[in-house]
Amino acid sequence: MRKYQVQATSSSPYINFDPDKMFFEIRGESYPENCWAFYSPMFDWFREFLGGINGAPVEIDMEIIYFNSSSSKTFMDFFEMLDEHASAGKNIVVNWRYHEENESAMECGEEFMEDVDTIRFNLVEYNDTVAA
Amino acid sequence: MKMSLFKYYEEMQGEGVILYFNGPVSQHMVESIAGLMRTKMRAEDTGMGSVQRVFAVLVEQMQNIVRYSSEQRTDSPERLGEMAHGQVVVGREKDGRFFVACGNRILADDSRSLASHLQLLQGMSKEELKAYYKEQRKLQGSGTFKGAGLGFVEMARKASCPLDYDIVPVDASTSFFSMKVVTQ
Numbered sequence: 001m002r003k004y005q006v007q008a009t010s011s012s013p014y015i016n017f018d019p020d021k022m023f024f025e026i027r028g029e030s031y032p033e034n035c036w037a038f039y040s041p042m043f044d045w046f047r048e049f050l051g052g053i054n055g056a057p058v059e060i061d062m063e064i065i066y067f068n069s070s071s072s073k074t075f076m077d078f079f080e081m082l083d084e085h086a087s088a089g090k091n092i093v094v095n096w097r098y099h100e101e102n103e104s105a106m107e108c109g110e111e112f113m114e115d116v117d118t119i120r121f122n123l124v125e126y127n128d129t130v131a132a
Numbered sequence: 133m134k135m136s137l138f139k140y141y142e143e144m145q146g147e148g149v150i151l152y153f154n155g156p157v158s159q160h161m162v163e164s165i166a167g168l169m170r171t172k173m174r175a176e177d178t179g180m181g182s183v184q185r186v187f188a189v190l191v192e193q194m195q196n197i198v199r200y201s202s203e204q205r206t207d208s209p210e211r212l213g214e215m216a217h218g219q220v221v222v223g224r225e226k227d228g229r230f231f232v233a234c235g236n237r238i239l240a241d242d243s244r245s246l247a248s249h250l251q252l253l254q255g256m257s258k259e260e261l262k263a264y265y266k267e268q269r270k271l272q273g274s275g276t277f278k279g280a281g282l283g284f285v286e287m288a289r290k291a292s293c294p295l296d297y298d299i300v301p302v303d304a305s306t307s308f309f310s311m312k313v314v315t316q
Contacts, residue, residue, distance in 0.1 A: 010163045031191050033159035033198065066184065068191050069282040076269045104184045115266060 001052060004045040012038055013064060019049055025061040031068035039074050043081065050085045058090065063097040064105065072108070079116045086118035093120040100127045149223040156215040157201075157236075162194040169222055185290045185315040186222065186230045192283040193234035193311070194220060200238065225314060229292060235310035243299045243307050250311075253284060254294040261289050292316040 001019045008014035013028030032038040050058070060082075067075065079094065086092045096112065098105035106123065113121045144152055150172075153165060166187050173183045201216030218236035225231060238246065256264060265285045288295050290313070297311040 010167065011159070031162075031195070033195075066187065066191075068188070068195065069286040070195075072286070073269050073282055080270075101180050102184075103181055104188075111262075111266065115270065 001049055004042065006042075015042060017042075017045060017049070022056065022058065024058065025063070027061070027063045029066050030064055030071040031066065032071075035068075035070035035074050039071075039078070043078065046078075047081065050090060053090070055089075055091065057093065059093045059095065061095045061097060064108075065099075065102065066104075067108070075112065076115065079112060079119065079121075082119045083117050092118075093122065095122045095124045097124045097126060100125050144223075147223060148225060149221055151220070151222040153220040155217065157194055157197045157218045157220075158215065159195075159198060162191060162198065165194065165220060166190040182230060182315065186232060189232040189287050189290055189313045189315060190220070190222065192287050193232060193313070194218070196283055197234060197236045200236065204239070219310075229314050229316070231312055231314045233310060233312040235308060237302065237306050238299075238309045240301060240305050240307045243309075246309065247297075247299060249281065249284065250295055250297050253288045256288070258289065261285060265289060287313050290315055 003019065004015065004017040006012070006015040008028040009032075011029060012032045013026050013030050015026050017024045062075075064071075064075075082092050082094065094116075096105075096109035098109060106125070109121075109123045113123065151165070151169060153161075169190060170183055170187045173186065197218035198216045201214070205214060216236070218234060221231075221233040223231055223233075253261065253264075265282065268282050268285060284295070292314050295311060295313060297309070300308045300310075302308050
């Protein structure tokens, strides 16, 4: 399967899904004008990808500085899709990364964690001294 | 000069206004204005929490204006090509808290459902708002107000007091909606 890559803009994140390296990251800001139009190709790609793997663990890094309410809904939909696949036996981990001073990103991560069922959802705090 | 801006300037100074915008609103304006306020507040060493809350409320309010307007155009083809138009104000209360206010024209027919949605939120505690937010977020094609429902809940959660709004009839089919959010 081909890589899925999208460059960042001021209102949408950098997305890098690399199936060969099994490396998946979403990084940046998220408040595009039409959230569903922006993320729907990403959903399609991931659904197809998950359909084609067997037991290989999938780890997704998400580092979102700010996201609007439409993105919040879209991320919840994304985690629910991942939950469904995890219930069907896939090994899926989401690392929700946030800067130690970004309280809002931490709280949002906690609220997502409370609402997911089967995937492993880690809160990963980082600071400026340890280069990411 | 017939139109003296000094009058507006003085009035806004008195109200603690930092930023005032009145005109066409697009996604590009949302990014510019919210980004500008974020840069300014950071430069003035405002706490990260305050900066984020003002940024978030600005984005939600302005995107509501853009989204509402585009829905109107979809509903009535004769308005195709029309741009969203609205007002945005950012300022500080006397006690130092930041506020963000927005105003735009809405269909008079939408007034009642908008008002009842906002009244529902006004009556909720922070804990109730959190539970309602999470519940709405999980609903598919939620029945909230014109897709803007979650945005209002988000703003109510970031506010230090209940959302303050006003709907004034303009003519038979139009009303003017304005809302002020005082952030924590």
